[in-house]
Amino acid sequence: MSGHSKWSTIKRKKGANDAKRGKIFTKLIKEITIAAKMGGGDADGNPRLRSAITAAKSENMPKDNIDRAIKKGTGDLDGAVYEEILYEGYGPGGVAVLVETMTDNKNRTVADIRHYFAKSGGNLGESGCVAWMFDKKGSILVDKEGIDEEALMDIALEAGAEDVVEEEDNFQILTEPEDFSEVVDELEKNKVVCSEATISMIPKNVVEVDEEKPAKSLLKLLENLEDHDDVQKVHANFDIPDELIEALS
Template sequence: MSGHSKWSTIKRKKGANDAKRGKIFTKLIKEITIAAKMGGGDPEGNPRLRSAITVAKSENMPKENIDRAIKKGTGDLGGAVYEEILYEGYGPGGVAVLVETMTDNKNRTVADIRHFFAKSGGNLGESGCVAWMFDKKGTISVDKAGVNEEQLMDVALEAGAEDVVEEEDSFQIITAPESFNDVVDQLEKGKIKFAEATLSMVPKNTIEVTEEKAARSLLRLLDNLEDHDDVQKVHANFDITDELMDQLS
């Protein structure tokens, strides 16, 4: 879990989620659009669309934005045609990096991503070079403040969660992808608020980055990738100690 949870924690501390709210909405709209295009506009019969809507709601996206994105996907509204491409590579310190993209110009996208990797001292790899190091999971972050741990455990596990992991200031609920929506539904029914809910590629093992230069370059790489308009999600199998994070800050 360290790679995903560490990066999520870092972004929250930096305020990146608030600063890039517009970009987050743009990425979510793309996901909803392509989900509706591939599986139809009814979330009850389209698990991918239902998950995308769940994540959008967790980011407080207005209902009209969600409805408009669905209509674009079903063809009721015009819009760009996107292609999904997964890029894989190695960042500083040998950290494995997965980059999920949705683009209308793959030549532009791959050129930019290759540039980011090279600039950081990493390299873009072949398809399949690092994907095997990750498992797809649902991850739901619940702030410790104001939540009853015993109630949270009962609700999450009864709804089908695989595990609840305690961290410094939050609980991370881990689910199989097919249980993700059910767990979110039960949390909402139990009036348990969550800070983040998303489907992620969770690393099976992590690499600890101990050198300041490598850590700084890695975080810059992840920032550059996530800031790119064509990038939907970035996953990496790293861990950085809190002490080193304090130095970087």
């Protein structure tokens, strides 16, 4: 299981209460807003905006929220001015971590991110220190229950997906970023429910973390980063045995 889908599965098993749902919506709204600001409010002519809208729909965000976020980006409604910054570092066990942020105060954000890394026993690194270990891909997760693998593969691959990977609880569909929305649209047309659909950084290789102390510290680091208001996405190249995850829960 890739580091991306492992972390996604862990988050889903922990459950998404209303507070978590609010944070997810806030992050998605920021992405839609900046995508519209950079490339315009027409999703057909703005691939990043289209991908952001697709991700928002996969989280059941109301259409009104999406429309308001687009209007903030295009300047039709007032909104905060955000700057995109990517932070890179190493977490416990030598795990590479990428942190995508959108912030209106980069001094506050970098101080908080550095604190989380240091507290976990990791360290925040220089730009480029770990990004080369990841590939940018569309990642779509589909729960295995009630899904025929062969049929899913036919739909996904015919729509332009690169690969369909079977994992413990779900199938992970990988695409090139430019094919992401088309694959999601085709899955929806065929009544396939996506538990997650996002453009992500997929690790080329994973680091096994099979000892309790570094595993616990790593998961705490990832949780702290995810919970930060300025953090959009967190990517890491780890694998923790399922039995150890259960023991730490």
